[in-house]
Amino acid sequence: MARIANVNIPHKKRVIIALTYVYGIGSTFASKICAxxxxxLAKRVHELSEDELSRLRQLIESQYKVEGELRREVSMNIKKxxxxxxxxGLRHLxxxxxRGQNTKSNARTWKGRAVAIAGKKKASAKK
Incomplete structure (x- = not known):
């Protein structure tokens, strides 16, 4: 199993796909790194030689912020x-x-499960 930036990347996938398992590397960065x-791009991780793996590791460590360092920076920005x-910051709290999304009918991921209010009934038509 190949390790890049302290992450085990899957060995049967293509290199460009496997690199996206590292936090901070998307498909665009993965293709740039491979270039x-x-x-x-068609090569699979288990087909890589040790020299190619070391080049990948060195390139990622020297030029990109990934994994722990990037997570720490993002959390510090939110804390600030x-x-x-x-x-x-108030929205985070x-x-x-x-980022300005509608919350009247959506935002269940952030707000949690909808809770029914006791005693509240829907308006009914007059008879």
Whole structure:
């Protein structure tokens, strides 16, 4: 099993797909990394030589922020917004969507499960 940035990447997948298992590397960065390391896109991870794997590791460590370092930076940015109590920070504190999404009928992921209010009935037609 190949390890890149302290992550076990799947050995049967193509290199460009396997690199996306590392936090901070998407398909665009994966293709750039493969191009810079002179690795064909169709090659699979188990077909890589030790030299190619070491080139990948070295390239990722030197030029990209991935895994723990990136997660730490993102969480520090969120914490800073919470501390200065800007609008986005307040939305994070209240566990609501941060980027202007509608919350009247959606946002269940952030708000949690819908809870029924006791005693509230739907309006009915007059008889």
């Amino acid at each position: 810079e390391a002179n690795i064909p 917004k919470k501390d200065i109590k800007c609008y986005q 209240r566990k609501l969507p941060v």
